[in-house]
Amino acid sequence: xxxxxxxxxxxxxxxxxxxxxxxxxxxxxxxxxxxxxxxxxxxxxxxxxxxxxxxxxxxxxxxxxxxxxxxxxxxxxxxxxxxxxxxxxxxxxxxxxxxxxxxxxxxxxxxxxxxxxxxxxxxxxxxxxxxxxxxxxxxxxxxxxxxxxxxxxxxxxxxxxxxxxxxxxxxxxxx
Numbered sequence: 001x002x003x004x005x006x007x008x009x010x011x012x013x014x015x016x017x018x019x020x021x022x023x024x025x026x027x028x029x030x031x032x033x034x035x036x037x038x039x040x041x042x043x044x045x046x047x048x049x050x051x052x053x054x055x056x057x058x059x060x061x062x063x064x065x066x067x068x069x070x071x072x073x074x075x076x077x078x079x080x081x082x083x084x085x086x087x088x089x090x091x092x093x094x095x096x097x098x099x100x101x102x103x104x105x106x107x108x109x110x111x112x113x114x115x116x117x118x119x120x121x122x123x124x125x126x127x128x129x130x131x132x133x134x135x136x137x138x139x140x141x142x143x144x145x146x147x148x149x150x151x152x153x154x155x156x157x158x159x160x161x162x163x164x165x166x167x168x169x170x171x172x173x174x175x
Contacts, residue, residue, distance in 0.1 A: 001153065001168060003027035005161035008044075020158075027157035039157070065100070072098040148173040 005022030023044035104121025
């Protein structure tokens, strides 16, 4: 993976606790099956200030909503042949708005945890799973290896940005 960052001379970027010189970072990843994807965090500029994601595929893509709306988008490849803006024949796409259910408002969580805890309510689910694992005397489904799989790519991406986009491998953490 390789990442680049953008920072300016803002005093907020000087001597911060994280030694982070960037407002924005863009990371380019390639999976072990050679699928490329991009992740961005943007906090400054004429941009949507959001953490959001796009999953792109041959048959379908999903674009998560910007923070100011709840309109997700699904794009499906269809068999109809059309033309692009240069006149070349291409398979057309069908674009659909998708209303994502707010899972944190459902009975999947106890009533006391049914609130938007950020990141579309995911924090409430992680908290609930952790407490349930203690109550049921079992290992949590979100264990240290799962947590590392979620966080290591971002940490390595930031390290790459600090090294001007140097290509870095994400280590595998196994039992």
